[in-house]
Amino acid sequence: xxxxxxxxxxxxxxxxxxxxxxxxxxxxxxxxxxxxxxxxxxxxxxxxxxxxxxxxxxxxxxxxxxxxxxxxxxxxxxxxxxxxxxxxxxxxxxxxxxxxxxxxxxxxxxxxxx
Amino acid sequence: xxxxxxxxxxxxxxxxxxxxxxxxxxxxxxxxxxxxxxxxxxxxxxxxxxxxxxxxxxxxxxxxxxxxxxxxxxxxxxxxxxxxxxxxxxxxxxxxxxxxxxxxxxxxxxx
Numbered sequence: 227x228x229x230x231x232x233x234x235x236x237x238x239x240x241x242x243x244x245x246x247x248x249x250x251x252x253x254x255x256x257x258x259x260x261x262x263x264x265x266x267x268x269x270x271x272x273x274x275x276x277x278x279x280x281x282x283x284x285x286x287x288x289x290x291x292x293x294x295x296x297x298x299x300x301x302x303x304x305x306x307x308x309x310x311x312x313x314x315x316x317x318x319x320x321x322x323x324x325x326x327x328x329x330x331x332x333x334x335x336x337x338x339x340x
Numbered sequence: 341x342x343x344x345x346x347x348x349x350x351x352x353x354x355x356x357x358x359x360x361x362x363x364x365x366x367x368x369x370x371x372x373x374x375x376x377x378x379x380x381x382x383x384x385x386x387x388x389x390x391x392x393x394x395x396x397x398x399x400x401x402x403x404x405x406x407x408x409x410x411x412x413x414x415x416x417x418x419x420x421x422x423x424x425x426x427x428x429x430x431x432x433x434x435x436x437x438x439x440x441x442x443x444x445x446x447x448x449x450x451x
């Protein structure tokens with residue numbers, strides 16, 4: 227079956243702009259999680275959505291937001307971009323209904339903020 | 341906040357050598373997972389351990405979950421260049437809670 231698809235793969239923005247990233251999970255998966263990966267901080271959890279509701283949340287400022295649609299597709303938005311937001315943003319899906327569900331990751335969206 | 345410390349941060353070894361890397365925390369996890377990430381790709385799950393003391397083998401890779409479910413180790417026998425990558429451990433304090441990742445171990449295996 228098709229894997230997790232993230233778009234766009236690469237994007238360049240300038241400080242102050244906003245960006246929207248998209249994630250299509252594996253068919254049948256109801257949970258979508260978002261992570262920010264940087265060389266210094268590693269993988270940091272942003273939030274998880276399950277059946278259109280935010281189920282878990284990380285420690286990021288309110289500039290980072292997300293949502294999930296009825297077909298389980300998810301988007302995340304970052305407003306008022308800062309240089310430090312440059313990172314690889316990874317989306318991962320899992321069934322969300324079983325214990326220790328394996329996370330399936332997309333290839334990520336690499337954001338560069340100039 | 342549950343923190344996972346991975347060590348060593350970087351490791352460069354010759355093909356054929358054995359190695360052990362670690363994932364430690366002061367918190368208890370209901371499950372712990374190991375992932376490997378290659379450049380330009382997302383992490384891929386290697387194994388999930390859920391029972392204290394559990395040992396799982398995946399070909400030349402042996403994973404162990406600590407008795408107290410606070411730490412884990414990964415042992416690779418006769419490392420191959422194909423083992424090169426970033427190894428990440430991730431813990432979940434309870435089912436369907438957020439999965440917290442360590443910063444990872446960058447392994448390079450030289451031919």
